[in-house]
Amino acid sequence: MLPIFIRWTPLMIRNSRSVPLLACVTLASCAGPQSALDPAGPSAASIHQLGIIMYIGASAVTLLVAVLMLVPFMRKNDSRANRKLFLWTGVLLPAVTLTALVPYVLAVGHETRTPASPNQLSIDVTGSLYWWSMSYRRTSELTEIATANELRLPVGEPVELSLRSNDVIHSFWAPNLAGKTDMIPGRVTRMVIQADRPGIYRGQCAEYCGLQHSLMAFDVIVLPRREFDAWLARLTQPVREPPAPELQQGRDLFVSIGCGECHTVRGVVESRRGPDLTQVGARRTIGAGTLPGGVGNIAAWIASAQHLKPGNAMRSYDQLEGPQLRALAYYLESLK
Amino acid sequence: MCVRFNLSNDPGMSKENLVMSRASLALIVFGCFTFIAGCRVPPTSSIPDRQVPEGDPIRGRAIVASGAHGCTGCHAIPGIRARSGVVGPPLGGMAQRSFIAGQLPNTPNVLVEFLQDPPALVPRTGMPDVRVSLEEARDIAAYLYTLDAPHDP
Structure with missing residues (x-):
């Protein structure tokens, strides 16, 4: 097995043009709005750095262990040499690396x-x-x-x-x-x-x-x-009076069916039991990431909140009439 | 090589074998398949006028699947990965459905118009105007007309 490994390694290195390409593809897939591998702040950056050190270190250790496993096959039993090897790679090496790693890890994320x-x-x-x-x-x-x-x-x-x-x-x-x-x-x-x-x-x-x-x-x-x-x-500003009659109808309905029991729209109703809706129309999602924003999904959420996110604290308002549902949804969407 | 059938229980006939050629066997098998094939319900989506010439069903599907207009929030749509909405009617079978919103004839022009402003055509509808452009409405309509009726269980 070792000869094969030795013969292939130079080939892999010679064909190194593919390595950066592969690395680019791998790294590109790490970017994203919810990725610890794409840090956008000092705390995440230090965690990311620790991560890279750990990935490389763990790979090196895995490789080392794999090579060491071949040692007994490659040479005759020489107990003195084995003991020496055990002392260096089995005791000393881990002791030094771990001792160095602990203070470093403890310092990571201190920005927070x-x-x-x-x-x-x-x-x-x-x-x-x-x-x-x-x-x-x-x-x-x-x-x-x-x-x-x-x-x-x-x-x-x-x-x-x-x-x-x-x-x-x-x-x-x-x-x-x-x-x-x-x-x-x-x-x-x-x-x-x-x-x-x-x-x-x-x-x-x-x-x-x-x-x-x-x-x-x-x-x-x-x-x-x-x-x-x-x-x-x-x-901070209270929501201004809606300009269109349909939006006013939505606002009146919002108050009369009791949305204010849980929600706040600044200057209209006030309760901290549920999410503040003062700017709900500007939000990118509805229901804490359940649906994308927009009037269609706001209507869907009002009418079937328990179906879309079973067990959440809002009931489904599924007994409204069509025009009422629309007025509510338009009104909430206008809150930006 | 022949296939032999013993068709009779009559002792007098027991020694007599009916021999059929491969050709006649093939004919019977073909007949059976034809018969079974005939049991299939003929496709009902052969309505020629439910086509949206300027609409691209692939783009339409992408618009619906993106969730931007919130279609899946209210409607169950077969083949789209989302929690099936229960607020409005399911859209499987739109290619065969007779009415839009239970009130309007299901023709491409009406559907495209309805998608752009539902309350303008159906004042009592719960479906809000989700601000779909004419191009988007055509694409979505073209996509909806690819949805055949769900098969009976």
């Missing part, structure tokens, strides 16, 4: 634990079965401004997240930005994340929390500071 600076943006993220509340508070203002299933961040700034849970243990995970952090009922876990590239990333609950755990996702939208400020200012 940096202390808060006074003017830092701070966001309360609360996990519930099966959605996320994102509540923005700035030290200059006392009022909290909430949105749901969508985390908007200014690019290149460390942002402090206070993670809470309303019910069971969830875990906040946006792989492109940082590692997982658990959200534990009755406790506040803190993490600092930073996104260095504007763009849209996807986050996901990473601690099995129940029937719809897989449909508990959120978008992370990273914006330049000016756009972020404009968005936040818009979010």
Whole structure:
């Protein structure tokens, strides 16, 4: 077997033109909105770096072990030499590598634990079965401004997240930005994340929390500071009176059938039991990643929420009349 | 080589074998197949006018499958990977269905118009205007007319 290996290795190296190509193809498939292999922030980058060291190291160890397994076949039993080999590769090598690795691993991801600076943006993220509340508070203002299933961040700034849970243990995970952090009922876990590239990333609950755990996702939208400020200012404003009569009808219906028991539309109804809908029309998904946004899916969600995401806290409003359903959906879609 | 059949229980006839040539056997087999083939329900989608000349069913399928307009949120559509919607009628069999929304004749022009603004044609419908363009409506209609009726179990 060893001779074959020796004969083939130079061939593989000689044909090295295919290696970069193969590497490119492999790496391209790693990019994406929800990939720890495509880091967009310092914390994710350090985890990614550790990952690469581990992949290469583990490959080298596997190769070494495979070669060492051939040793007994290749030479006669020489107990002194074997003992020496065992000492070097079986004891000394692992001891040195692991000793070096432990402090390095402990330091990885320390970016998420940096202390808060006074003017830092701070966001309360609360996990519930099966959605996320994102509540923005700035030290200059006392009022909290909430949105749901969508985390908007200014690019290149460390942002402090206070993670809470309303019910069971969830875990906040946006792989492109940082590692997982658990959200534990009755406790506040803190993490600092930073996104260095504007763009849209996807986050996901990473601690099995129940029937719809897989449909508990959120978008992370990273914006330049000016756009972020404009968005936040818009979010604080009460929703203005809808211009069209059909939208007004939708708004009236929204209030009269009791959507405000759970939802907030700033300036119209106020409840923190369910997701804040002040900007639901601008959201990329409906139902925490269940459906893409848009009026069609909003209508589908209102009429059959329990069918689309069984076990979520919203009932299916399947006793509305056609025009009522449409008016509600148009109204919610207009909230941007 | 021949095939022999003993067709009779009559002792007098027992020694007598009926010999059939390969040709006649083939004829019987052919007849059987023809008979069985005749049991198939003739295709009903031979309605010549349910064609959308400018529509591309492949593009239409892509539009529907993308979920951007939310078709699958309300409708069960065979062959599209999504949780089948239960809000509106299933769209399997649109190629044979007589009515759109139970009210309008299912012709290509009406379907294309309906897709662009359902409440304009059916005021009591629950289907919102999902802002489908004329081109998209043609593609989607062409795709819907590829959906044959689901087979009976």
